[in-house]
Amino acid sequence: EAQVTQNPRYLITVTGKKLTVTCSQNMNHEYMSWYRQDPGLGLRQIYYSMNVEVTDKGDVPEGYKVSRKEKRNFPLILESPSPNQTSLYFCASAPRGSKVVEQFFGPGTRLTVL
């Protein structure tokens, strides 16, 4: 089944404790992206990647890191999480033709930072 998977789905952690949220897709998509979704603010893009070893900042990259060493994986790293990073996080992927079109989203990771 074609899908985007994220792990963990739920995570409660404490301020300053490094964490990684994994994202994997099995559709051979070039484009991958991370979003956070907050009430009243909608979906905001954190980072995106057009292909392996190519990453770019989105609208809200502060406090996050990403890497794209393999085409299928795009982990999101929080080196020192803070309470304002409590949010619902989505990973997405898309095939890349001349333009990125339809995005496929993962099920989401709900992160709470105490």
Add this chain to the structure above:
Amino acid sequence: SQKIEQNSEALNIQEGKTATLTCNYTNYSPAYLQWYRQDPGRGPVFLLLIRENEKEKRKERLKVTFDTTLKQSLFHITASQPADSATYLCALLSTGNQFYFGTGTSLTVIP
């Protein structure tokens, strides 16, 4: 950066009526605009895409229009059903392959 506004946070309509959702954007016109559906606790699901040179796009009971002069897209669901109840998001892609999403409109179709 690009700013996107969706007409209202919530919209209630009677079953069988047409629901119309609005998406307005500022700054430059995107190459295309997308609409997604999001159910509670789940990731968004792509519905339709309309390009800047297209006035209208249809898919079954869904219709999207795109007016680059008004910087607006309208999303219509005809013959609405309770199963259409969800949050609908519009999104656009910048020239740099960065996506911007609206905050969404929560649609409730009342039987």
